[in-house]
Amino acid sequence: MAAWDDHPPLHGGQLLFLTAAIATASFMEILDMTIVNVSVPAISGSLGVSNAEGTWAVSSYMLAAAVMQPLTGWIGRRFGEVRTFITSIVLFMVFSALCGAATSLPMLVASRLVQGLVSGPMMSVAQAILLRNYPVERRGMAIALWAMVIILAPICGPILGGYITDHLSWPWLFYINLPVGAFSALACWSILRHRESKRVKQPIDVTGLCLLVIGVGSLQFMLDNGNDKDWFGSPMIVAAAIAAVVSFTFLIPWELTDAHPMVDLQLFRQRNFRVGTLVIGAAYFGLSGVNIIYPLWLQTTVGYTATWAGLAVAPVGLLALVASPLVGRNMSRLNLRLAVSFAFCVFGTAIFWCATLNDQASFAQFALPRFFQGLGLAFFFLPLNQILLSGLRPDELATASGLSNFIRTMSGSFATAVTVWIWNRRSDYHHAVLSEHVRDAASGWQPFRSQLASLGIQGQSAFDYVDGLITQQATTMGVNDVFFALGCLYFLLIPFIWLARPPFGARRGGA
Numbered sequence: 001m002a003a004w005d006d007h008p009p010l011h012g013g014q015l016l017f018l019t020a021a022i023a024t025a026s027f028m029e030i031l032d033m034t035i036v037n038v039s040v041p042a043i044s045g046s047l048g049v050s051n052a053e054g055t056w057a058v059s060s061y062m063l064a065a066a067v068m069q070p071l072t073g074w075i076g077r078r079f080g081e082v083r084t085f086i087t088s089i090v091l092f093m094v095f096s097a098l099c100g101a102a103t104s105l106p107m108l109v110a111s112r113l114v115q116g117l118v119s120g121p122m123m124s125v126a127q128a129i130l131l132r133n134y135p136v137e138r139r140g141m142a143i144a145l146w147a148m149v150i151i152l153a154p155i156c157g158p159i160l161g162g163y164i165t166d167h168l169s170w171p172w173l174f175y176i177n178l179p180v181g182a183f184s185a186l187a188c189w190s191i192l193r194h195r196e197s198k199r200v201k202q203p204i205d206v207t208g209l210c211l212l213v214i215g216v217g218s219l220q221f222m223l224d225n226g227n228d229k230d231w232f233g234s235p236m237i238v239a240a241a242i243a244a245v246v247s248f249t250f251l252i253p254w255e256l257t258d259a260h261p262m263v264d265l266q267l268f269r270q271r272n273f274r275v276g277t278l279v280i281g282a283a284y285f286g287l288s289g290v291n292i293i294y295p296l297w298l299q300t301t302v303g304y305t306a307t308w309a310g311l312a313v314a315p316v317g318l319l320a321l322v323a324s325p326l327v328g329r330n331m332s333r334l335n336l337r338l339a340v341s342f343a344f345c346v347f348g349t350a351i352f353w354c355a356t357l358n359d360q361a362s363f364a365q366f367a368l369p370r371f372f373q374g375l376g377l378a379f380f381f382l383p384l385n386q387i388l389l390s391g392l393r394p395d396e397l398a399t400a401s402g403l404s405n406f407i408r409t410m411s412g413s414f415a416t417a418v419t420v421w422i423w424n425r426r427s428d429y430h431h432a433v434l435s436e437h438v439r440d441a442a443s444g445w446q447p448f449r450s451q452l453a454s455l456g457i458q459g460q461s462a463f464d465y466v467d468g469l470i471t472q473q474a475t476t477m478g479v480n481d482v483f484f485a486l487g488c489l490y491f492l493l494i495p496f497i498w499l500a501r502p503p504f505g506a507r508r509g510g511a
Contacts, residue, residue, distance in 0.1 A: 009133055009134055009135040009136075010133045010134075010191070011135070014191055015133065015134070017187060017191065018129075018130075018133060018187070018188065018191050018192070019130065019145060020187070021183065021184045021187035021188050021191075022126050022129060022130050022184070022188065023145065023149050024180055024183060024184045025085075025089055025122060025126060025180075025181065025184035025185075025188075026122070026123060026126050026149050026150075026153075027149050027152070027153050027156075027180075028092075028177055028180045028181060028184070029092070029119050029122045029123060030123075030149070030150060030153035030157075031153045031156065031157050031160070032061065032096075032115070032119070032177070033058075033061065033062065033065075033157070034153065034157030034158060034161070034291065035157040035158070035160055035161035035164075035173050036057055036058055036061075036161060036173060037058060037157070037158060037161065037291055037292055037295055037296075037313075038158045038161045038162045038165065038295040038299070038306045038309045038310045038313070039161050039162070039164075039165040039170050039173055039306055040054040040055055040057070040058070040292075040295075040296055041054070041296065041299045041300055041306070042165045042169075042170045042306060043057060043108070043170050046169075046170060047102075047103075047104060047105045047108065049105045051296060051300060051420075052420050052421070052424060053105060054105075055224075055292060055296075055416050055417070055420050056105065056109045056224055057105075057108055057109060057112050058292060058416050059220060059223075059224060059413045059414075059416040059417055060109045060112045060113045060116065060220075061112045061113070061115060061116040061119075062116065062288075062409055062410075062412050062413035062416070063113070063116065063216065063217070063220050063410070063413040064112075064113045064114070064115070064116030064117040064119075064120070065116040065117070065119050065120045065409055066120075066216070066405075066406050066409035066410040066413060067117070067120070067212060067213055067216055067217075067406075068116070068117050068118075068119075068120020068121060069120050069121075069124070069402050069405045069406040069409065070212075070262050070263050070402050070403060070406050071120070071121070071204075071209070071262065072120060072121040072124040072125060072402055073124075073399060073402060074202060074204055074262075075121050075125075076121065076124075076125050076128065077199065077200045077202060078199065078200070078201060078202065078204075079199065080196045080198075080199050081125050081128055081129055081196070082129065082188070082189075082192045082193070082195065082196045083196065084121050084125050085121070085122065085125045085126060085129060085188060086185050086188055086189055087118075088118050088119065088120075088121050088122045088125070089122065089181050089184055089185040089188075090181070090185055091114075091118035092115060092118050092119050092122065092177065092181055093177055093178050093181040093182065093185075095111050095112075095114045095115035095118060096115060096174040096175070096177035096178065096181070097174065097175065097178060098111040098114075098115075099111040099112055099115060099171075099173075099174040100171035100172065100173070100174035100175045101171070102171075123405075124401070124402065124405070129188075129192070133192075133195070148321070148324075152317065152321065155314050155315075155316070155317035155318065155321070156314075157310075157314075158295060158309070158310035158311075158313045158314045159307075159310045159311055159314045160310070161173055161306065161310055162295075162305065162306035162307035162308065162309055162310030162311065163306075163307050163310070164176070165306035165307070166305050166306050166307045167307075202260065203259075203260050204260070204262070205255075205258055205260055205261055205262040207254060207258075208251065208254055208255050208258060208261055208262040208263060209262050211247045211248075211250055211251040211254065212247075212251060212262065212263065214243055214244075214247045215243070215244050215247030215248045215251060216244075216410065218240040218241070218243035218244040218247065219240070219244040219414075220413060220414070220417065221240045222237055222240040222241050222244065223414060223417035223418060223421070224417045225237065225240075226421065251263075252265065263403060263406070264399050264400075264403060267392075267399065267400050267403060270391055270392060271391075271499075271500065271501060272387055272388060272390045272391050272500045272501065272504070273388050273389070273391070273392065273400060273404075275387070275388070275496065275497065275499045275500045276384055276385075276387045276388025276389075276404070276497075276500060277388050277403070277404045277407055278407075278496070279340075279384065279493055279496050279497050280384050280385075280388065280404060280407070280408055281407040281408055281410075281411040282411070282489065282493055283344070283347070283380065283384075283489075283490065283493060284408045284409075284411045284412050284415075285411045285412065285414065285415040285418075285489075286347065286351070286415070286486040286489050286490060287347075287412070287415075288411070288412035288413075288415035288416060288419075289415040289416075289418070289419035289482065289486055290351060290354070290483070290486060291313070292415070292416050292419060292420065293419050293420070293423060293479060293482055293483075294309075294312075294313050294354070294370075295309040295310065295312070295313050296420075297423075297475070297476070297479045298312055298313075298366065300475070301359055301472055301475045301476055301479075302359045302361075302366075303359075308363070311363075311367070312363060312366040312367050312370065313367075313370055314370075315367050315368075315370045315371035315374065316370040316371070316373050316374045316377070317374055317377070318371060318374055319371065319372075319374035319375040319377075319378070320374040320375070320377035320378045321374075322378075323375060323378035323379070324377070324378040324382065326378070327339070327378045327379060327382050327383070328382055331382060331383070331386060334383060336383040336384075336386055336387050336502075336504050337387070337497050337498050337500060337502075339379045339383040340379065340380060340383050340384050340387070340497045341494045341497060341498075342376070342379050343376040343377070343378075343379035343380035343383075343384075344376070344380075344490040344491065344493055344494050344497075345376075345490075345491070345494070346372065346373065346375050346376030346379070347373060347376045347380075347487075347490040348487045348488070348489075348490035348491045349372070349487075350369045350370070350372045350373035350376070351369070351373070351483050351484075351486050351487035351490070352483070352484065352487040353368075353369040353372070354369045354480075354483045354487075355480045355481075355483035355484040355487060356480070357369075357480075358476050359472060359473075359476050384497075385404075386504055387497070387500050387504050388400070388404055389401070390500075390502075390503065390504040419482055419486075422481075422482055422485070423475075423478050423479055423481075423482050424478070425478075426477070426478035426481040426482065427471075427474045427475045427477070427478030427479075428474075428478075429474075429478075430473070430474035430477040430478055431470055431471060431474035434470045434473060434474055435467075435470055438463070438466055438470070452465065452466075
């Protein structure tokens with residue numbers, strides 16, 4: 001079989017059809033990261049579990065996708081990029097169907113876990129296929145199209161997820177992947193079946209893979225279940241913590257000394273990669289935390305439907321859609337550290353704004369901070385990725401991208417568990433403090449009790465009514481605490497990005 005590079009670039013209708021097919025598959029994969037966020041209450045209610053447990057459907061997918069990302073390069077070289085991409089789409093469809101057919105939380109989480117595993121190679125391989133089939137002079141346009149897909153999917157995810165949940169049912173969040181995936185797989189196979197990449201047999205770091213899976217899986221299990229199982233009062237949580245510590249303790253020296261490491265930790269010796277990757281991981285923690293908490297709060301406390309919650313959080317992508325092409329076109333003129341600092345100021349300000357809202361705010365008041373936050377996205381992803389890839393050799397770029405994507409995705413997965421846990425703890429705290437005022441000696445309680453009595457609400461009914469009000473206010477105060485903490489995170493990150501050192505270009509190749 002001829003090497004891929006022996007094939008000439010595509011042109012005309014074939015190139016347009018391939019672009020549509022790859023963009024569709026990529027859109028589908030990114031959409032699945034956000035479409036479930038607004039549907040967590042519906043899924044939890046249908047399966048008879050708490051909202052905190054319902055978020056496992058989000059974190060399990062992100063966890064599995066993250067674990068697979070360092071393996072993407074090896075899989076593509078071993079089996080061929082076209083075969084890898086199409087197989088990934090087909091398996092994604094199969095497990096999407098199983099997610100939709102799930103009748104219990106364990107079945108849904110298991111299906112989402114495998115769905116995330118098979119989706120892991122999809123994005124990186126799709127980008128490689130797109131670039132290698134475009135003429136060199138038009139690859140800039142290919143990257144621009146790619147960026148538009150990445151930006152549009154998070155806008156459409158909450159809106160589409162909310163609409164499907166309200167007007168159909170949550171299993172259709174997964175069933176819609178079937179026709180989309182079928183089109184993409186058939187279109188790519190019809191064009192690329194004779195344009196396979198060269199396959200190379202390389203050893204796989206089995207030990208490193210096992211240590212990574214055990215370590216990351218144990219840590220995620222501890223975070224997801226700790227609140228329900230009384231944390232370290234549970235032998236199961238203690239065992240998970242020990243497994244995570246032992247696995248990571250052995251993983252680091254193993255990967256540093258192995259001839260073919262799955263996670264190339266040597267890259268962290270590069271200052272800009274080290275700074276950029278750690279900053280993007282922390283920043284993505286905040287973004288993911290807001291993205292899961294905001295629609296959950298709007299539905300469980302404010303009373304929004306999934307559709308309206310999706311519409312409230314979706315505006316985050318609108319300004320990014322307009323500003324990203326401008327930022328990309330002027331990257332060489334920008335002070336990248338200043339651009340990222342500006343993005344963090346926007347993020348922090350927008351999230352502080354969210355922290356001032358209460359359950360009586362209007363739809364516009366809920367949507368405006370998200371709209372404003374979108375301006376920061378354009379100055380965040382592109383400049384920060386340029387910084388972390390700067391100074392690397394061309395042959396290191398693919399590995400570096402996979403490692404940074406792994407850390408970013410893992411950070412988002414951990415954020416789902418951690419922010420929901422903090423929200424629950426702060427809500428319980430505020431509920432306890434507010435409940436202290438419901439007693440005869442407290443000023444204001446007797447007049448309010450009399451008002452309730454005048455409305456026919458007396459005895460236990462009065463206490464139940466007041467408990468509902470306290471719970472609503474405590475939940476709002478708890479979410480405000482989470483937003484405030486995440487807003488502080490972005491301002492604390494600003495000094496760290498200035499630890500990176502220019503020039504921000506790759507050695508002997510463009511980043």
